[in-house]
Amino acid sequence: MDTEAQHMERDLSSGPEEGAEEGSRSTHVPDRSPASMSWGRTVFLGMLCTLALLLFSTFVLQPFLIPSGSMQPTLRVGDxxxxxxxxxxxxxxxxxGDVVVFDGTGSFVQETAPGGNAVGALLQGAAASLGLAEPAGSDFVKRVVGVGGDRVVCCDERGRLEVNGAPVDEEFLYPGDRPSQVAFDIVVPDGRLWVMGDHRSNSRDxxxxLGQPGGGMVPVERVIGRVDWLGWPLGRLGSLEGTDAFTGIRPADGDHG
Structure with a gap:
């Protein structure tokens, strides 16, 4: 009897332990490894930072890669x-005198129907907005020479550009360049800009x-922004040097300085 009772007690005591052990095994979920959690956080933070940079670039301050030498010596290829x-x-x-980046669609380049690889265009646009790739073919950087109402003439008897009858000494021109090898006499319509590169002999501006629809005038609403700083290379880091070349030119009307 004592032996049978001991067996029964042993069976009763062992049953719940086995069941509990099985239940524990069936409901246990292994923890994620610290490495995978760290990798996930890194990816998330990277995406968040990229999104923040894209938003900042879209609305506040955009890096822009200089693709050509049309603005030398002020801006160099690769700046x-x-x-x-x-x-x-x-x-x-x-x-x-402002150096501006603008969308030349409709003034410098013809408008084209959308097409091609939309995903590739999106990725290229995102890279360009971060200064990691060349800008779109419709984006240009030039210097504003005439604003709405201005009469811009080239050239006077000394070979200088004239704005509203006043000669302009363009100290920013590429050494050896003339203000223009093409003679012109134009009046800039209101709401538009006459823009030229500093490297006049190497600039399509x-x-x-002239003679095309729009006459080469850039609508003010197509201006993306003003170039205020050089971010690369580090040896040229700093604000973009201004010019006094247009100081003292009388306005064509009371709205422009």
Missing amino acids: RVLVNKLAYRFGSEPRR SRDH
């Missing part, structure tokens, strides 16, 4: 400049579109 997108957001407009 990364920072485009101030707030410069003309609160009632201000481009002024003579407003002069190249």
Whole structure:
């Protein structure tokens, strides 16, 4: 009897332990490894930072890779400049002498129907907005020479550009370049800009579109922003040097300086 009772007690005591052990095994979920959690957080933070940079670049300050030598010596091929997108957001407009980035669709390049690889275009646009790739073929960087109402003439008897009858000594021109090898006499319509590169002999600008629809004039609303700073290379890091070349030119009307 004592032996049978011991067996029964042993069976009763062992049953719940086995069941509990099985239940524990069936409901246990292994923890995620610290490595996978760390990798997930890194990816998430990377995506968040990229999104923040894209938003900042879209609305505030955009890096822009200089793809050509049309603005030498002011800007060189491979320079990364920072485009101030707030410069003309609160009632201000481009002024003579400003270096601006603009969308040349409809003025410098023809409008085209959308097509091609949409995903590739999106990725290229995102890379360009971070200064990691060349800008779209419709984006240009030039210097504002004439604003709405201005009469811009080239050239006077001394070979200088004239704006509203006043000669302009363009100290920013590429050494050895003339203000223009193409003669012109134009009046800039209101709401538009006459723009030219500093390397006049190596720049396709407003002069190249004389006689075409729009006459090479860039609509003010197509201006993306003003180039205010050089971000790369480090040896040229700093604000973009301004110019006094247009100081003292009388306005064509009371709205422009």
